Amino acid sequence: MIRIAIQSKGRLSQDSQSYLKKCGLEFDIAGRKLLNQCTNQDVMLMCLRTADIPEYVKQGVADFGIVGQNTLIEKAQDCTVVKPLGFGHCCLKIAVPTLSPIKQLADLGGERIATAYPNILKNYLKQHAIRAAIIMLSGSLEIAPALHLADAICDLVQSGATLKANGLRAVWHVMDSQAVLIKSPNINTTPGFLL
Numbered sequence: 073m074i075r076i077a078i079q080s081k082g083r084l085s086q087d088s089q090s091y092l093k094k095c096g097l098e099f100d101i102a103g104r105k106l107l108n109q110c111t112n113q114d115v116m117l118m119c120l121r122t123a124d125i126p127e128y129v130k131q132g133v134a135d136f137g138i139v140g141q142n143t144l145i146e147k148a149q150d151c152t153v154v155k156p157l158g159f160g161h162c163c164l165k166i167a168v169p170t171l172s173p174i175k176q177l178a179d180l181g182g183e184r185i186a187t188a189y190p191n192i193l194k195n196y197l198k199q200h201a202i203r204a205a206i207i208m209l210s211g212s213l214e215i216a217p218a219l220h221l222a223d224a225i226c227d228l229v230q231s232g233a234t235l236k237a238n239g240l241r242a243v244w245h246v247m248d249s250q251a252v253l254i255k256s257p258n259i260n261t262t263p264g265f266l267l
């Protein structure tokens with residue numbers, strides 16, 4: 073049995089399922105069933121929260137996983153990237169309110185930045201010798217500046233629509249990301265159908 077962890081809901085969920093179907097796997101993930109056996113191969117699909125996928129794969133509870141590079145780097149887990157998958161392209165960016173006085177990177181010094189990616193942000197700020205307060209949130213970050221919880225956010229941007237709808241402008245590019253196939257340290261070879 074090969075166990076593959078994919079996102080249960082979210083931006084990579086449908087594309088991950090489409091990718092696995094293109095690989096020849098047959099399955100029907102109906103409703104909220106989180107463990108799904110493929111009907112034509114001895115493969116089990118585990119539908120998980122995206123942030124948990126690197127841990128399941130690292131522990132060998134899942135043999136493979138499909139996850140965003142951003143999540144993998146944030147979690148710093150010891151998983152091998154088998155290959156980039158060419159979907160789920162987005163960027164991690166620092167954004168500020170349209171009328172913010174923050175214009176240069178150095179202006180972030182002493183400010184509060186809300187993010188769901190504290191480790192990536194911490195490294196980025198360190199590289200640029202900036203000391204700022206990091207406020208850890210899990211989602212809907214774009215609301216934090218309007219509610220005066222933060223002066224800036226560091227979040228994923230795909231189309232840019234969420235930033236625009238919330239009166240924010242992206243100012244600094246932290247990293248590019250896309251979906252990648254990862255494998256557990258216990259797995260030596262990747263089955264041909266996944267490649």
Ligand code: PRP
Pocket residue numbers: 082083210211212213214227228229230231232233234235
């Ligand atoms: C992600 C991300 C942004 C949004 C960006 O959130 O955190 O909020 O997508 O996409 P856009 O540039 O195409 O507007 P998601 O919808 O995954 O939910 P979340 O807020 O719970 O993280």
